[in-house]
Amino acid sequence: MKEFKQLSEKYLIGNYARFDVAFERGEGVYLYDTEGKKYLDMLSGIAVNSLGHSHPKLVNAITEQVKKLIHTSNLFHIPPQIEVAKMLVENSCLDKAFFCNSGAEANETAIKLVRKYFYDRGEAHKYEIITFTGGFHGRTIGSLTATAQPKYHEGFKPLLQGIKYAPFNDIKALKEAITPNTGAIMFEFIQGEGGVNPIDPQFLQTIQEIAKEKNLLIVADEVQTGIGRTGKLFAYQHYNICPDIITLAKGLGGGVPVGAVLTKEEIAKSFTPGTHGSTFGGNYLSMVASKVVLQEVSKSEFLSNVEENGRFLFNKLKELGLSPRGKGLMVGVSLPEDKKAQEVVKKALEKGLIIGTAGGNTVRFLPPLIITKEEIEKGVSIFKEIL
Ligand SMILES: Cc1ncc(COP(=O)(O)O)c(C=O)c1O
Structure with a gap:
């Protein structure tokens, strides 16, 4: 990572504030970094990997x-x-x-x-x-x-x-x-x-x-x-x-x-x-x-799963005493003043959970659309631990 960081600084224009992690491969909702550590991806490359990583089709x-x-x-x-x-x-x-x-x-x-x-x-x-x-x-x-x-x-x-x-x-x-x-x-x-x-x-x-x-x-x-x-x-x-x-x-x-x-x-x-x-x-x-x-x-059962699992994520966040916003698997929560979204996201990453920030001290969940309830539960429990 030290080498990546040095080379990055030497050769890349510095317009991104990057976390010191580089991923090597992914499967479904999981990503694996260059040191072999496993992460639950609840950000999907900022709403991009809709079918998760390495979807066979x-x-x-x-x-x-x-x-x-x-x-x-x-x-x-x-x-x-x-x-x-x-x-x-x-x-x-x-x-x-x-x-x-x-x-x-x-x-x-x-x-x-x-x-x-x-x-x-x-x-x-x-x-x-x-x-x-x-x-x-x-x-x-x-x-x-x-x-x-x-x-x-x-x-x-x-x-x-x-x-x-x-x-x-x-x-x-x-x-x-x-x-x-x-x-x-x-x-x-x-x-x-x-x-x-x-x-x-x-x-x-x-x-x-x-x-x-x-x-x-x-x-x-x-x-x-x-x-x-x-x-x-x-x-x-x-x-x-x-x-x-x-x-x-x-x-x-x-x-x-x-x-x-x-x-x-x-x-x-x-x-x-x-x-x-x-x-x-x-x-x-x-x-x-x-x-x-x-x-x-576009399959109706795929979309109803997104709706249902989105509701599940929503309710799990409510159980933490938070007030989630959004629809489907596009969910955000504002954090209380004493908890900085950027810090929470960083800690989550250390614990193997990828989430993002958004305006107004918000933490953003944009998981792959194929995420299951068990995986959501796992992600929310890591998030809870951090809070
Ligand atoms: C609503 C919306 N519009 C446009 C963009 C810009 O997309 P891109 O980064 O692919 O240019 C984004 C990116 O975050 C977005 O969220």
């Missing part, structure tokens, strides 16, 4: 694919890309898909799509997008600007023009933020990085009413909440809503980098040849991985 599909083809570019048809698009479309309320490589890139795509849609309608003045405090949409300049958290902006100004902030779950402030230039409202159903803060159903209702009245687009960032994380394939399915644009990434590839944007036919028309693209987007490798993930996660 995922490993097999990727292995078989790389023997044949990894990448050809979007100059050509890519059959597994068509299949994944079909699966996403047929399992959602939207009509068309575009593939890229990350959540930030999916959100950049969404921002461009909103602008182009209104431009094509002769309403180029409706370029403004409203996002909410505590939200997180990525680190590229556009998605960073959409992320209404000043701590991430420091040193990176000037930011992108045309993004406006409003306080999350504040109906009055949202109404006041709308101008003739507003084109879209962009949000997470449960703010992940911001502290696992669910949207207030009344607030969501207001977003829908305003969008309908003013002809605005609703952009749902489901990068973290999507692909089964909340117990439904998409978090929007918990509510009576069909967003105009949905962005996806994280869990979709089960660990292989992938991002996606889903939208309605009418809006998709604005992306004509040459208007947008991504070299790696939707290549063979990421698409065969996404296909396996979708085949598994």
Whole structure:
């Protein structure tokens, strides 16, 4: 570890504060580090390893694919890309898909799509997008600007023009933020990085009413909440809503980098040849991985398990006297003032439990979606010991 640390410091840009652990292999919900120590992973690479580690179907599909083809570019048809698009479309309320490589890139795509849609309608003045405090949409300049958290902006100004902030779950402030230039409202159903803060159903209702009245687009960032994380394939399915644009990434590839944007036919028309693209987007490798993930996660018994086990985790945390927030296997708890989330996460790691932090002194649980009740019980008992 000492050597890893030295080499890391010598050769890598220091933009991450890393724990002094390196993993060598994983199986199911368990990870093993380079010293052979076993860990229960209740973070899944920050909501990425939806099928856990080394899932046989995922490993097999990727292995078989790389023997044949990894990448050809979007100059050509890519059959597994068509299949994944079909699966996403047929399992959602939207009509068309575009593939890229990350959540930030999916959100950049969404921002461009909103602008182009209104431009094509002769309403180029409706370029403004409203996002909410505590939200997180990525680190590229556009998605960073959409992320209404000043701590991430420091040193990176000037930011992108045309993004406006409003306080999350504040109906009055949202109404006041709308101008003739507003084109879209962009949000997470449960703010992940911001502290696992669910949207207030009344607030969501207001977003829908305003969008309908003013002809605005609703952009749902489901990068973290999507692909089964909340117990439904998409978090929007918990509510009576069909967003105009949905962005996806994280869990979709089960660990292989992938991002996606889903939208309605009418809006998709604005992306004509040459208007947008991504070299790696939707290549063979990421698409065969996404296909396996979708085949598994979209099964109704898989999703009901996520819902049930999520409730189990929720109740176990309540038994500790905590007030969990979230849905499915996206759960956060605020800790009392005297317990720092960062410290708790560090101690958990020492004891072989991987959990994460989020805004507002929150500890985040984002286990692989295949986690069992016994494994949850094990994780919560380690967490209890630390508290
Ligand atoms: C809701 C949400 N949107 C976007 C992103 C950015 O995704 P990526 O890191 O893949 O660019 C994240 C990452 O944490 C996220 O949680």
